[in-house]
Each structure stands twice: as structure tokens, then as C-alpha cells.
Amino acid sequence: MSQPGKIDRQPGYVLMSQPWRETSLLIEVLTRDHGRLTLIARSARRPQSTLRGVLMPFAPLELAWFGKTELRTLHAADWQGGVPQLSGLTLLSGFYLNELVVKLTARDDPHPALYFAYDRAVRALGAGEELSTVLRRFELALLASLGYTPTFDRDVDGRAIDAEQGYACPSDGLPELLNGRTVVAESEIVPGAVLLALAADDFSEPLTRRCARRLTRLWLNKQLFDCRLATRELLQTINGLSD
Amino acid sequence: MKNPPSLDQLISALKVLPGVGPKSAQRMAYHLLQRDKAGADKLARALDRALTQLTHCERCNTFSETTLCNVCADEKRRQDTLMVVEMPADLANLEQSQCYDGLYFVLMGRVSPMEGIGPNDIALAKLITRALDGTVEEVIIATNFTAEGEATAHVISELLKDKGVKLTRIARGLPVGGELEYVDLGTLAQAVYERRSLSR
Numbered sequence: 001m002s003q004p005g006k007i008d009r010q011p012g013y014v015l016m017s018q019p020w021r022e023t024s025l026l027i028e029v030l031t032r033d034h035g036r037l038t039l040i041a042r043s044a045r046r047p048q049s050t051l052r053g054v055l056m057p058f059a060p061l062e063l064a065w066f067g068k069t070e071l072r073t074l075h076a077a078d079w080q081g082g083v084p085q086l087s088g089l090t091l092l093s094g095f096y097l098n099e100l101v102v103k104l105t106a107r108d109d110p111h112p113a114l115y116f117a118y119d120r121a122v123r124a125l126g127a128g129e130e131l132s133t134v135l136r137r138f139e140l141a142l143l144a145s146l147g148y149t150p151t152f153d154r155d156v157d158g159r160a161i162d163a164e165q166g167y168a169c170p171s172d173g174l175p176e177l178l179n180g181r182t183v184v185a186e187s188e189i190v191p192g193a194v195l196l197a198l199a200a201d202d203f204s205e206p207l208t209r210r211c212a213r214r215l216t217r218l219w220l221n222k223q224l225f226d227c228r229l230a231t232r233e234l235l236q237t238i239n240g241l242s243d
Numbered sequence: 244m245k246n247p248p249s250l251d252q253l254i255s256a257l258k259v260l261p262g263v264g265p266k267s268a269q270r271m272a273y274h275l276l277q278r279d280k281a282g283a284d285k286l287a288r289a290l291d292r293a294l295t296q297l298t299h300c301e302r303c304n305t306f307s308e309t310t311l312c313n314v315c316a317d318e319k320r321r322q323d324t325l326m327v328v329e330m331p332a333d334l335a336n337l338e339q340s341q342c343y344d345g346l347y348f349v350l351m352g353r354v355s356p357m358e359g360i361g362p363n364d365i366a367l368a369k370l371i372t373r374a375l376d377g378t379v380e381e382v383i384i385a386t387n388f389t390a391e392g393e394a395t396a397h398v399i400s401e402l403l404k405d406k407g408v409k410l411t412r413i414a415r416g417l418p419v420g421g422e423l424e425y426v427d428l429g430t431l432a433q434a435v436y437e438r439r440s441l442s443r
């Protein structure tokens with residue numbers, strides 16, 4: 001039990017995996033207390049390996065591993081269940097969450113709050129909850145873990161948000177009362193009522209969801225330094241084709 | 244001591260193989276040159292032949308030396324069903340299972356958003372043309388039951404929906420002869436979620 005770097009029963013999810021050598025897998029995982037890290041799953045690609053049906057993305061797991069260096073070895077992966085395998089649009093949305101996590105979080109930088117937000121989002125996708133609400137809540141939690149917690153209840157001058165007014169939300173900073181002023185570049189115009197709904201975590205109105213989508217996209221793009229998201233493009237391709 | 248350039252070139256050429264790093268590439272090169280020159284010669288010829296003679300079948304996109312592969316050229320097979328698979332190895336295994344006498348389409352890959360492989364990186368456009376050529380009535384999606392295979396299945400179903408062809412997906416569940424006690428939990432759970440009705 002005194003093996004160096006041995007971690008037991010750590011809640012986590014597989015974000016992505018790739019073949020490693022003849023029979024093994026290299027898995028990228030998000031864990032509650034150890035953040036994102038890479039593990040070698042030895043022999044996971046052998047035909048009789050029981051890890052095959054377990055090391056799937058979007059399946060809640062308990063992971064055990066050992067090793068301190070870059071190449072940590074998976075010791076056990078225990079199926080926790082509770083989430084049907086995602087399919088269709090919810091599956092692509094799940095990939096979107098994973099791409100955001102891989103591109104925007106650092107390895108070995110634990111954020112339990114982000115893990116809980118991810119876990120909540122995956123379970124909500126599995127339960128078939130309203131997609132855009134699930135995605136926006138996760139995006140906001142991810143932004144918070146990156147040190148960017150948007151303010152929705154007061155403006156840049158410290159005044160309470162007025163539901164009747166319009167506000168310009170910049171890519172960095174607090175909402176600014178419009179009031180006839182010219183809008184700065186890289187900002188989104190949002191009604192005060194929507195900001196108040198967001199402050200109350202209330203996504204029930206379609207207008208709130210649409211505005212939230214524009215806002216999180218503005219903020220995420222800034223964090224991504226306009227790096228392209230393959231999942232976003234995939235979703236756009238499909239939506240464009242089905243029109 | 245430095246290697247002669249031709250040896251270095253061989254070692255770096257062998258590194259294109261998946262899972263082969265510098266160490267294994269060097270081991271392979273020494274083996275081919277030192278222990279098995281006849282084998283090395285055979286490998287060089289086979290590779291050259293494959294590169295010059297193999298193309299993709301015009302209809303199903305699998306590897307073939309002729310315009311139509313032998314499966315597509317077989318007129319006795321059902322012409323109105325098309326089974327979509329990821330790789331030629333999948334086609335070969337389905338053929339061995341002797342459960343299907345229709346035709347195939349081989350994507351030569353799958354959509355994998357995390358690796359940046361999108362719909363345009365596999366043969367989806369060719370599939371759509373083939374599936375909508377007027378002879379196909381049912382498209383059976385037989386991509387893998389991995390997250391990527393499922394994503395690919397979704398993209399195909401979106402591309403072909405409302406186009407007048409019937410779309411089906413192969414089933415998943417317990418292995419034939421499988422015992423609940425020993426099956427992995429992911430498979431077991433999904434078999435319960437996707438249980439089928441027995442009442443009429």
C-alpha cells in the first residue's frame with residue numbers, strides 16, 4: 001500500500017483514449033481531486049479485456065492508479081453506473097464538454113468544483129435534460145474554474161441591473177448600461193431581464209438561453225484564443241445539413 | 244557512431260507504423276537487414292505492389308485491385324441493402340459471420356471530434372451518393388459501439404434522414420452465450436437500458 005503515488009477509488013471520467021503500443025490504451029481522465037491526467041491502461045485492448053466496456057467516455061468510474069511521473073499506470077477502473085450511454089446529439093454535446101475540458105484545463109490542476117459541474121452535466125445529458133441549459137451551466141462553471149466568474153447582478157458602475165434596460169457585456173469585465181452609448185467591440189448586447197435571470201440560474205426562457213449562448217461563446221473564445229473547436233464545427237455541419 | 248543514411252532512412256520510415264517508436268523501429272530495421280533479408284525483400288515488393296495496384300472500390304470504397312471489388316461485383320447479392328462499416332476488417336468479419344448477403348460501404352475511418360477527425364475526413368460524401376443512387380432501400384449502420392462509432396452513426400443518420408431510405412443500426416447487448424454473472428458492467432447496464440419488448 002506504500003507504493004509511490006498510489007491513488008485509490010478516485011471518482012473520474014475518461015475524456016479520450018488512444019491506442020498505446022500493441023495492446024494498451026492511453027487514457028485522458030478528469031478526476032475529482034487530481035484534475036486532468038493521463039494514465040496507461042495496460043492490456044485494455046486485448047479482446048478479452050473487461051476494461052473495454054468500462055473505459056468509455058461519459059461513464060462515471062472510480063479509478064485507481066500508481067506512479068508519480070508522467071506515465072502513471074491505471075490499476076483499476078470500477079464502473080459506477082447511472083448514466084445510459086449517450087447517443088445522437090447528446091453524445092456530440094458530451095464530446096463538446098470533453099473538448100472544452102481538454103483544451104482549457106491544465107494537467108494536474110485539481111478543481112473539484114469543475115469536476116462536480118462536469119459530473120452534473122454528463123448525468124443531465126444522460127437523463128435527456130434540455131441540452132442548451134446543460135451546456136451553458138457547464139460553460140459558466142468552466143469559466144469560473146479558469147478564474148473568470150461573470151457578474152450578472154450589477155453593472156460596471158456598481159448599480160443593480162435594471163430589468164428594463166439593455167446592457168453591453170464585454171469579453172472581459174462587467175455589464176455596461178447602454179443608454180444610447182456606442183457599443184465597444186467584442187461585446188454582446190443583453191437585456192437586463194436576461195442578466196437577472198442568469199444571476200438567478202434561471203434558464204427557463206428561450207431568450208435567456210440564446211443570450212447565454214452568445215455570452216459564453218464570447219468569453220470562451222477569449223479563453224481559447226480563438227482556437228477552433230472541432231465539436232462546435234461538427235454540430236454546425238450537422239445543423240447546416242438538416243436545415 | 245553515426246548510422247549510414249540509408250539505415251537512418253529505413254528506421255525513420257518504419258516509425259510511420261502505429262505504435263512503433265524509435266527503439267522498435269531500430270529493432271525492426273536490424274532484424275530485416277541482419278536476420279531476414281528474404282523477408283525484407285518480400286516486404287518491399289509487397290508494399291510496392293500494394294501501393295501501385297490497390298485503389299478504392301468505386302462503389303463500396305474498400306481496398307480493391309479492380310474498379311469493383313468482388314463483393315460489389317457479385318450480382319447474386321441483395322442490391323437493395325447497404326451495410327456501413329468503419330474498416331475493411333469489419334467487412335471481413337461480417338462476411339465470415341455469414342449473416343448478411345447485401346452490399347457494403349467502408350468509411351475507412353470514423354468521426355472523432357477529440358482527434359479533430361470530422362465528417363469531411365472520411366468518405367461520407369461518397370457514402371451519401373451511393374446510398375441515394377436509387378437502388379438502396381435500407382442502410383444498416385454497423386459502425387463500432389465506441390463513442391466515436393456512435394458519433395459517426397449519428398452523423399450518417401442525420402445526413403440520410405428524410406431521404407427515402409430506411410435507416411437501421413445493428414443491435415448491441417450481451418454476447419451470444421453470455422452469462423450475466425460474467426459480463427462487463429457497461430455492457431450489462433446498456434443491455435438493460437436497451438431491453439426489447441416481448442409483448443405483442
Ligand SMILES: [Zn+2]
Pocket residue numbers: 300301302303304305311312313314315316
Ligand atoms: Zn466494393
